[in-house]
Amino acid sequence: MESVRFKNKDIDVAADLRFPPGFDSSKKYPAIVCGHPISSCKEQTAGSIYGERLAEMGYVTLAFDASYQGESGGEPRYLEDPAARVEDFRCAVDYLVTLDYVDEERIGALGVCGGGAYAANATMTEHRIKALGTVVAANYGRIMREGDMSPNAAVATLEAIGKQRTAEARGGDPVITTYIPPSVEAREQAGLTDVDVVNAVEYYTTPRGQNPNSPNKLRFSGLSAALGFDAFHLAEVLLTQPLQIIVGDVPGGFGSYRDGFELYDRARSEKKNLFVVPGASHYDLYDKKEYVDQALEKLQAFYAEHR
Known part of the structure; x- marks a missing residue:
């Protein structure tokens, strides 16, 4: 593995390159850009699990930290910016095409959770990506709009964000909130029992998946863009590349099960599969x-067919 950096405008994006067994830099290899979940980092599932295993299958893989997060640059910190996260994928492709050992006609993308939905959005307008895989892709804009599922949740959140932006414009401190409860004990005290919340807390706040580059911090005043974002907008027009969608059959509150079916239904791709x-x-x-x-x-079968 090699730690590298590439540019998204003036932001240094941190990434990990992984190589196939017996890698020979004089040869050409297919490559896959790996996008991490919401609140995650490149050292977790997108890189250490999927990026690593795909490299073992013969691909150069590039797992990156989203702009403003992890080891990547960008100010203010802990910003969840859909436009930047989509552009990160395009810039990752820009980086890969500069590598002599990458076959520019065989570049794919893979995203997990929110990274899967961002990957889908990026692939619509980045046709150097020739094949797209998503694992439990979740549309973060939808999640934010639904909030606590009350009829006025999205508007109430936007009003609160506006008040916080006003406070910060007048010199107030930013509000740094969390994506999920900070511990198993905090989740239990809050009475949160949804399977996705339970498992998220277990994954991110215990040795199972905990990583210092995934600190569970979110800048509240930066969330207005996310509430107006639909990762699948125009999929029926622009998403034409081969598509492999993977979901689990145990639905939870984050909605990746239904988002998988929605993406499948909306994608224009002639070659698409939902597993x-x-x-x-x-x-x-x-x-x-x-x-x-x-x-x-x-x-493995999907990328082999379309590489």
Whole structure:
């Protein structure tokens, strides 16, 4: 593995390159850009699980930290900016095409959770990406708009964001909130029992997946763009590349199960497949071997066909 950096405008994006066994820089290899989940980092599932396994299958893989997050640059910190995250994918392709050992006609993308939805959005307007795989892709804009599922949730959130921006414009401190409860104990005290929330807290706040580059911090005043973002907008017009969607059949509050079906229905791609992993919840497909193996078997066949 090699740690590298590439530019998204004036931001240095941190990434990990992984190489196939017996890598020979004089040869040409297919490559896959790997996008991480919301609140995650390149050292977690997108890189250490999917990026690593795909490299073992013969691909150069590039797993990156989103702009403003992880080891990547960008101010203000802890910003979840859909436009920047989509552009990160395009800039990752810009970087890959400068590498002599990457075949520019065989570049694919893979995204997990929110990274899957961002990957889908990027692929619509980045046709140097020749094949797209998503694992439990979740449309972050939809999640934000639904909020607590009350009828006025999105508007109430936008009003609160506006007040916070006003406070910051007048010199007030930013509000740094969290994506999920900060511990298992905090989740239990809050009475949150949805399977996705339970598993998210277990994954991100315990040794199972915990990483210092994924600090569970989110800048509240920067969320207005996310509320107005639909990752699947224009998929029926612009998403034409081969598409492999993978979801688990245990639905949870983050909605990746229904988002997978929506993306499948909306994508213009002539070659598309939706694979439902039996018995798997959203976070099972991050790192649970019995489920990840099924996802990767499907992805291996998919990328081999379309590379």
